[in-house]
Amino acid sequence: MKPIIGIVALYDEKRHSYWMLPEYTEAINKSGGIPIILPYNVDIEAIMPHLDGVLFTGGQDINPLLYGEDLLERCGPYLEARDYFEIKLMKEVLDQDMPALCICRGLQLLNVIHGGTLYQDLPSLHPSSIKHDMLKPYDAPCHQVTLQQDTPLQKLLKQDTIGVNSRHHQAIQQLGNHLEVMATSEDGLIEAIGVSNKTFIWGIQWHPEHSFHNDEKSRLIFQQFITSTKTAGQ
Numbered sequence: 001m002k003p004i005i006g007i008v009a010l011y012d013e014k015r016h017s018y019w020m021l022p023e024y025t026e027a028i029n030k031s032g033g034i035p036i037i038l039p040y041n042v043d044i045e046a047i048m049p050h051l052d053g054v055l056f057t058g059g060q061d062i063n064p065l066l067y068g069e070d071l072l073e074r075c076g077p078y079l080e081a082r083d084y085f086e087i088k089l090m091k092e093v094l095d096q097d098m099p100a101l102c103i104c105r106g107l108q109l110l111n112v113i114h115g116g117t118l119y120q121d122l123p124s125l126h127p128s129s130i131k132h133d134m135l136k137p138y139d140a141p142c143h144q145v146t147l148q149q150d151t152p153l154q155k156l157l158k159q160d161t162i163g164v165n166s167r168h169h170q171a172i173q174q175l176g177n178h179l180e181v182m183a184t185s186e187d188g189l190i191e192a193i194g195v196s197n198k199t200f201i202w203g204i205q206w207h208p209e210h211s212f213h214n215d216e217k218s219r220l221i222f223q224q225f226i227t228s229t230k231t232a233g234q
Contacts, residue, residue, distance in 0.1 A: 003052035003229035005033040008086060008106075009040065010059050011079060023209040024057060030212070031222040033229070040085040048092055053099040053229040056086065056106030058207070061170055067117045074121035076169065087113060099200040099228040101221070104168055107193060107203030114176025114195075122169050128187040132166045138210040142166050145183040145191045145206075153182040153192055153202070156224055157217050164191065164206035171205060179203075200228030 005028045009018040018039050028035040035055075038047070061076040063083050090113055093100045102110045108118055119125045122132055134142040141163025147154035154160070172190040175181065182202070183192035195201040202225070208218035 003033050003226060004050060005035050005053045005055055005226075005229070006038045006047065006051045007035050007055045008057045008082075008089070009037050010057060011040070011082060013077070013079065021057075021209065023212060024055060027209045027212040027218075027222045028055065028226070031219070031226040033226045038089075040081045042085075044085075044089050044092055048096065048098075051098065052232070053101070053225065054089065054093050055225075056090065056100060056102040056109060058104035058106070058167070060105070061120070062105065062108055062112055062118065064118070064120055067112045069117065069120070072120045074124050076121075093201065094195070094198070097199050097201075097232065099225060099232050100202075101225040102201070102203040103209065104205060104207060107205050108170060108172065110193065110195070110201070110203045111172045111176045111179065114179050116172060116176030116179070117174040118170050119173045120170060122171055122189075125173075126171070126187070126189065128189075130166075130185060130187050132171070132185075132189070133169050134166050138165055138167060138207065139214055140165060140211075143185060145185050147183050147192075148181055151180060151182040152194055153221075156220055159217075162217055165210055166206055168205060199232045200225060 025035040060079045063078040064071050130143045144161050145164050146161050178196045180194045181190050185191050191205045193203040208221045211218040
């Protein structure tokens with residue numbers, strides 16, 4: 001049977017509506033999974049037995065109070081309902097060692113849950129010549145990252161450096177506990193992490209869903225995610 005992957009819904013506050021980028025669902029579909037969109041009011045305890053993995057998506061900033069900081073002016077809008085839902089969902093994922101792929105905001109949330117902190121606004125707090133918030137087309141690389149030797153990501157991609165796309169104004173500042181750095185950018189930002197002693201819980205700061213159709217490395221990341229759900233279910 002194909003693994004069922006819960007995908008955290010995106011939310012449009014102006015329209016008060018859930019929505020989803022088709023790249024997320026297409027990447028799961030084409031990698032051999034069945035995507036199911038999760039609204040923030042779903043009963044997590046009831047849905048977990050029916051899921052084989054979870055995809056944490058990009059989106060709003062995370063409330064800085066969750067990592068012990070005051071809200072700065074340049075921090076973007078956050079959504080309390082999403083923060084609450086995802087924290088509870090991710091804790092269940094960690095407790096059950098359920099495979100999870102955490103993209104962009106997902107990586108940041110994974111770090112916060114493990115006691116880490118975030119740069120609330122990269123341009124003002126971590127100035128760099130590297131553009132981390134690119135313009136279209138979003139499926140093209142805009143900077144390089146270095147893969148840390150002998151990490152699961154480096155072993156999967158079999159490369160030392162890769163080009164990535166980038167759409168974020170926040171990033172990991174202080175790394176959380178029990179997290180392994182798997183990739184860094186040229187300006188020292190952490191771009192990929194993994195949770196120690198878990199089957200597959202990866203955080204990716206860039207957007208492999210956008211480049212899935214034209215980049216083999218992006219496809220390998222999604223395929224490894226889906227493969228890990230099958231392994232975890234054995």
